[in-house]
Amino acid sequence: MQSTKLIALDWGTTSLRAYRIGANGMAQEKRALPWGIMNLPPIGPGSDLRSGFDLALAEACGDWIEAAPQAAVIAAGMVGSAQGWKEARYLELPQTITDIGQQLTSVSHARGTLHIVPGLLQRGALPNVIRGEETQVVGALSELGQNEDVLIGLPGTHSKWVRVQDRRIVHFDTFMTGEVYAVLRRHTILGRTMLPTDHGDDASFERGARVAMSEQGQAGVLSTIFSSRTLGLTGELDGAAQPEYLSGLLIGHEIAALAATRRTTGLDPAPRIILIGDDQLCERYRKVLALHAMTTVNIAVAATERGLWQIASQAGLLP
Amino acid sequence: MQSTKLIALDWGTTSLRAYRIGANGMAQEKRALPWGIMNLPPIGPGSDLRSGFDLALAEACGDWIEAAPQAAVIAAGMVGSAQGWKEARYLELPQTITDIGQQLTSVSHARGTLHIVPGLLQRGALPNVIRGEETQVVGALSELGQNEDVLIGLPGTHSKWVRVQDRRIVHFDTFMTGEVYAVLRRHTILGRTMLPTDHGDDASFERGARVAMSEQGQAGVLSTIFSSRTLGLTGELDGAAQPEYLSGLLIGHEIAALAATRRTTGLDPAPRIILIGDDQLCERYRKVLALHAMTTVNIAVAATERGLWQIASQAGLLP
Numbered sequence A, B: 001m002q003s004t005k006l007i008a009l010d011w012g013t014t015s016l017r018a019y020r021i022g023a024n025g026m027a028q029e030k031r032a033l034p035w036g037i038m039n040l041p042p043i044g045p046g047s048d049l050r051s052g053f054d055l056a057l058a059e060a061c062g063d064w065i066e067a068a069p070q071a072a073v074i075a076a077g078m079v080g081s082a083q084g085w086k087e088a089r090y091l092e093l094p095q096t097i098t099d100i101g102q103q104l105t106s107v108s109h110a111r112g113t114l115h116i117v118p119g120l121l122q123r124g125a126l127p128n129v130i131r132g133e134e135t136q137v138v139g140a141l142s143e144l145g146q147n148e149d150v151l152i153g154l155p156g157t158h159s160k161w162v163r164v165q166d167r168r169i170v171h172f173d174t175f176m177t178g179e180v181y182a183v184l185r186r187h188t189i190l191g192r193t194m195l196p197t198d199h200g201d202d203a204s205f206e207r208g209a210r211v212a213m214s215e216q217g218q219a220g221v222l223s224t225i226f227s228s229r230t231l232g233l234t235g236e237l238d239g240a241a242q243p244e245y246l247s248g249l250l251i252g253h254e255i256a257a258l259a260a261t262r263r264t265t266g267l268d269p270a271p272r273i274i275l276i277g278d279d280q281l282c283e284r285y286r287k288v289l290a291l292h293a294m295t296t297v298n299i300a301v302a303a304t305e306r307g308l309w310q311i312a313s314q315a316g317l318l319p
Helices: A052-067 A133-141 A177-187 A202-213 A227-233 A241-264 A279-291 A303-314 B052-067 B133-141 B177-187 B202-213 B227-233 B241-264 B279-291 B303-314
Strands: A006-011 A016-021 A027-033 A072-076 A105-109 A112-116 A120-122 A128-130 A150-154 A159-165 A168-175 A273-275 A297-299 B006-011 B016-021 B027-033 B072-076 B105-109 B112-116 B120-122 B128-130 B150-154 B159-165 B168-175 B273-275 B297-299
Touching (some): A006 A052, A006 A303, A072 A303, A120 A168, A128 A168, A133 A150, A133 A159, A133 A168, A168 A241, A177 B177, A202 A279, A227 A241, A279 A297, B016 B052, B027 B052, B052 B072, B128 B168, B133 B150, B133 B159, B133 B303, B168 B241, B177 B241, B202 B241, B227 B241, B273 B279, B279 B297
Parallel strands (some): A006 A072, A150 A273
Antiparallel strands (some): A006 A016, A105 A112, B016 B027, B120 B128, B150 B159, B159 B168
16 A cells, blocks of 8 residues: 555545545545535534534545545535635636646645636637636646647536646536436426336437437437437337437437537537546437547546646645 | 407416407407416315316306307317316317318316317327417418418517418427526526526517627537536626526527528528517517527417417308
């Protein structure tokens, strides 16, 4: 077991992940706790800790800090939002990925200092923000050559697509695909005819993705989603197939829009792509990307830990 | 007060509206009850009525039937669905509007016969259905000349756009705009920063509609809706403005898609339009249509009653 060189935290809205990182930059131990910033542990009356943030930090890695007091502690994610421990103000695009580590925010905790990574803000007619994903992007890029242009996809509740040119983050988009899927399924008429799915129905998933890229797909998400129900009414899609179809439809609209805006703005229609996220979800995205002839796709591993290590290195926090 | 020539029902999922219609084809009395087909009244143990449908009918218009036993009783809406009183099977497109009345379904009730109007089905890669709206379309068209082509919009929970050529219904589309707006506001992160609105903020509504038709709007609904939140983060849209903005955005995407598919299929980009529905909602749609240079817009009055009267006339149910 390697000794501790960095204690790194991925601290979001609903969960807190902690990584004890050794001299090789790899996680030696990992922990996951439910102490997201909207779900902090209650402080007992006799505690000497000042806040739920302090207590959550102590529970996540108090023993690591005690055993390696010289190791820096760094965090990315919503812990740096206005609702977090201390606001780490957004940096505006474009942003060189090696500069992010120069702009950390510090907050004192019971046993030292926590360094917080800032999120990124893209101004414009439709502003966009990321917080936490910038760190994963840095991690995914740590394995690439110096000047490679790449499109980084982070599928999830809110999918993010980040464009990197010459190691500068120049643009990103957000698609609320995951959250919209969940509410359509749980709270609209579309869910009423759906049955549980085992996520193995590739044909229905692909059917949805192809509808989104077809001429009919031009009617847009608000219109095409209704077909999840009507294909059931006409006996073409049973209840278990409908969730898969809807998933394919929504991811299909996301990728179709991404491809269309790249064409409109004269960008390479088949860029090098790196996906970061849940393996199964990344595979679903990879299938839809392939339908759009985007086939140079890699799935990043351990992007969060790598990113926190890189940023700590940029900040001079490593021994 | 005119004597009763027809008793007409608009019987949906959550409500039941009854109209007592006189010799001039106009409603002499109107009633609204909560007895939609998913919310029928319970039958008491001593009742001689066979079902909640019978009881709801008796409460809605039992006295009218008793006073005018010669008047036919006709109903449109979900009462004719598979979950309704008796299924009135969908008629397939194209469908001449004067033929709908030839294809009613009958069901016996405690005091006679109820005639039920069938819904319409459009087959194809993405099937589409309407049930109830076909009657409103017939009503709205009753005032038009014989051969006028027209696009009929029925904004609501599920907006329907019905294309009529030579008095034949040739195509229709569904947009789940109203339902999607409601779930985005109630159940997603977008709602968290929203405050109640008085629906008077035209500027924010129009801003959303213009985003949908702009180059940024090409990213599609899944992407643009996130700006309702980020424009709040950057201080450009306060909490009370966000619901209006989101409403403009969604209706804007609906109309933009409608306009785009008309262009793609070579249809008149500025057709004659009739809107049917809630007055305030129709006004919102009229504003967005105007942004798309669709300015020949009328709002139909009493389309349901007129439609039921027309269909009853086609069916030979009028004295």
